Amino acid sequence: MTGTTKNKKGLGNPAVLAVASSPAGQQAISNISETQRKVTDAGIQILPFVFKTLFVAGCGYVAYRLWTDRFIKLGTNPNWPASNINDAQADARAEAIYQAMVGFGADKDAVAMNIAGLNYNGWVKVYNAFGNREGILPFSKEMNLVEWINDQFSGDDLLELRVILPGVF
Amino acid sequence: MTDKEKKIALYAGVGLVAVLLISRILPKTDKSGGIDDPTGNGTNTNIPGTTFNPSSVAETLYDAMKEMGTDEAKIMNALQYVNASQFAQVAAKFGKRSYNKTLGNQINPWPLTPLPLLPLQVWLENELSSSQYNTLRLKYQPLL
Numbered sequence: 001m002t003g004t005t006k007n008k009k010g011l012g013n014p015a016v017l018a019v020a021s022s023p024a025g026q027q028a029i030s031n032i033s034e035t036q037r038k039v040t041d042a043g044i045q046i047l048p049f050v051f052k053t054l055f056v057a058g059c060g061y062v063a064y065r066l067w068t069d070r071f072i073k074l075g076t077n078p079n080w081p082a083s084n085i086n087d088a089q090a091d092a093r094a095e096a097i098y099q100a101m102v103g104f105g106a107d108k109d110a111v112a113m114n115i116a117g118l119n120y121n122g123w124v125k126v127y128n129a130f131g132n133r134e135g136i137l138p139f140s141k142e143m144n145l146v147e148w149i150n151d152q153f154s155g156d157d158l159l160e161l162r163v164i165l166p167g168v169f
Numbered sequence: 170m171t172d173k174e175k176k177i178a179l180y181a182g183v184g185l186v187a188v189l190l191i192s193r194i195l196p197k198t199d200k201s202g203g204i205d206d207p208t209g210n211g212t213n214t215n216i217p218g219t220t221f222n223p224s225s226v227a228e229t230l231y232d233a234m235k236e237m238g239t240d241e242a243k244i245m246n247a248l249q250y251v252n253a254s255q256f257a258q259v260a261a262k263f264g265k266r267s268y269n270k271t272l273g274n275q276i277n278p279w280p281l282t283p284l285p286l287l288p289l290q291v292w293l294e295n296e297l298s299s300s301q302y303n304t305l306r307l308k309y310q311p312l313l
Contacts, residue, residue, distance in 0.1 A: 080206040081211040108300075120206045123208060159246070165210075
């Protein structure tokens with residue numbers, strides 16, 4: 001059997017205990033406690049400032065999102081022929097297009113029927129009547145008509161819709 | 170809450186409401202655009218940014234359909250910026266060309282009997298899917 005020597009660390013080390021119990025050690029420990037108390041006090045004092053800053057930043061963020069996510073109406077273009085549908089027809093077409101796209105799957109033929117024959121200013125009326133609409137899931141992102149069409153269709157279906165109404169989405 | 174804090178809260182609230190109102194009330198007006206309607210459904214016949222050559226479009230359609238296997242995307246792309254009045258010109262340039270309706274190409278199993286000459290409308294109806302053909306019908310009625 002052979003004897004072993006263990007290195008004692010932390011408070012188990014007699015040297016540390018000796019230093020800690022000396023006046024200088026006690027003073028050092030006291031200083032550390034005082035510093036910790038000051039840091040805590042400073043933290044408590046800074047809390048109102050942090051909350052106010054967060055409040056103002058939160059208001060700014062909400063305002064920023066309201067501004068960037070707002071629906072931007074398209075203006076009719078007087079250089080081009082007047083709309084070939086009236087407001088009521090535009091509302092009806094916008095609603096029919098929305099019903100064709102909302103939920104699972106999208107009815108391309110129904111969308112095609114409702115954009116067929118529109119001139120540019122007619123398209124503007126339908127686009128504005130559609131506005132920003134959210135998906136079937138609560139809190140889903142609101143999208144305008146162009147975003148909806150590009151979100152719901154791709155490939156050949158999207159090409160077919162672009163054949164029907166070129167130059168607008 | 171101190172007066173200063175109340176002021177800050179007031180300014181933040183007013184700013185928020187102002188942004189909300191401006192974003193809801195003020196529409197953006199589109200003043201861009203030339204004299205031609207980009208949809209091709211206006212009274213003008215030219216779609217901006219495109220050059221229209223009925224012979225070229227007719228040959229593109231023919232190339233896409235004459236062999237076995239139709240290039241449907243090529244057909245749809247060729248017709249994307251062609252409006253109804255222009256399509257009538259394309260159909261006229263295409264004229265009537267020999268076509269095997271059964272096989273969907275120009276192969277003639279009976280050399281002594283020539284294939285019938287058929288117009289563009291018949292070619293498209295046979296070569297495209299019903300969905301694609303209906304799309305063209307929506308755009309070009311009553312030509313298709």
